[in-house]
Amino acid sequence: MKSLIIGIGGITNGGKSTLAKSLHEHIPNSYIVAQDTFFKDDSVVAVDSNGFKQYDVLDALHMDRMMSEVRAWQKDPASFLASRGLKPQFSRIPKAEDKVYVLIIEGFLIFNYRPLNELMDKRYFLVIPYELCKKRRCSRVYTPPDPPGYFDGHVWPMFLKNRKEMEETVTDLVYLDGMKCSEDLFSAVYEEVLLEIQKQLDAD
Numbered sequence: 001m002k003s004l005i006i007g008i009g010g011i012t013n014g015g016k017s018t019l020a021k022s023l024h025e026h027i028p029n030s031y032i033v034a035q036d037t038f039f040k041d042d043s044v045v046a047v048d049s050n051g052f053k054q055y056d057v058l059d060a061l062h063m064d065r066m067m068s069e070v071r072a073w074q075k076d077p078a079s080f081l082a083s084r085g086l087k088p089q090f091s092r093i094p095k096a097e098d099k100v101y102v103l104i105i106e107g108f109l110i111f112n113y114r115p116l117n118e119l120m121d122k123r124y125f126l127v128i129p130y131e132l133c134k135k136r137r138c139s140r141v142y143t144p145p146d147p148p149g150y151f152d153g154h155v156w157p158m159f160l161k162n163r164k165e166m167e168e169t170v171t172d173l174v175y176l177d178g179m180k181c182s183e184d185l186f187s188a189v190y191e192e193v194l195l196e197i198q199k200q201l202d203a204d
């Protein structure tokens with residue numbers, strides 16, 4: 001069996017998890033590793049001079065644990081899925097995508113962490129403008145919730161900084177306009193992933 005790793009990165013509330021879930025639902029033998037499940041406990045997240053918790057930095061995440069999960073999948077995707085109670089899926093009429101295990105890595109800082117970035121076969125980066133990002137972010141409740149002024153005082157400046165750092169080191173990013181409807185975003189990426197799957201199969 002072959003395997004493929006797809007990165008869905010981008011701005012907070014850009015639509016990463018929505019897109020990752022749709023891909024997962026349509027791709028047999030796929031699995032999502034979501035970066036936001038690896039945040040450190042609030043008690044150990046650093047605080048800046050304005051009292052804002054520094055959540056939007058790699059240091060706020062257990063990247064070592066995230067890497068272990070990805071490496072466990074890479075080592076043996078079938079056993080990895082089986083250990084999570086998931087059985088390999090085969091369509092009644094076999095399709096190309098049945099034959100390739102696909103890992104979807106989703107998160108706002110996945111391309112800023114070099115060891116993780118290096119593993120990706122394809123990199124997508126969702127972007128939305130400031131106003132829309134602020135609007136979507138303000139209607140979402142995190143644990144802990146954003147304190148007043150957090151978007152402009154921490155989230156947006158860190159997004160600009162992290163994106164700049166990423167663009168200095170990462171090539172082959174495919175930018176996606178997160179203002180497009182979810183269906184259009186899904187179809188565009190899904191079509192490309194199917195082509196990547198076919199490429200893997202043709203590589204024999």
Ligand SMILES: Nc1ncnc2c1ncn2[C@@H]1O[C@H](COP(=O)(O)OP(=O)(O)O)[C@@H](O)[C@H]1O
Binds near residue numbers: 013017136
């Ligand atoms: N393409 C889209 N168009 C409009 N709203 C969207 C779109 N994608 C996601 N959303 C909405 O934006 C919010 C954030 O989406 P989500 O996928 O959780 O973003 P992220 O994982 O990047 O933080 C949710 O309310 C979701 O329903």
Ligand SMILES: NC(=O)c1ccc[n+]([C@@H]2O[C@H](COP(=O)(O)O)[C@@H](O)[C@H]2O)c1
Binds near residue numbers: 012013142144155
């Ligand atoms: N434990 C958590 O999940 C948690 C806590 C505080 C802030 N956040 C926020 O999560 C964001 C990243 O996730 P999204 O890209 O899904 O928005 C960061 O901007 C960060 O400020 C998450």
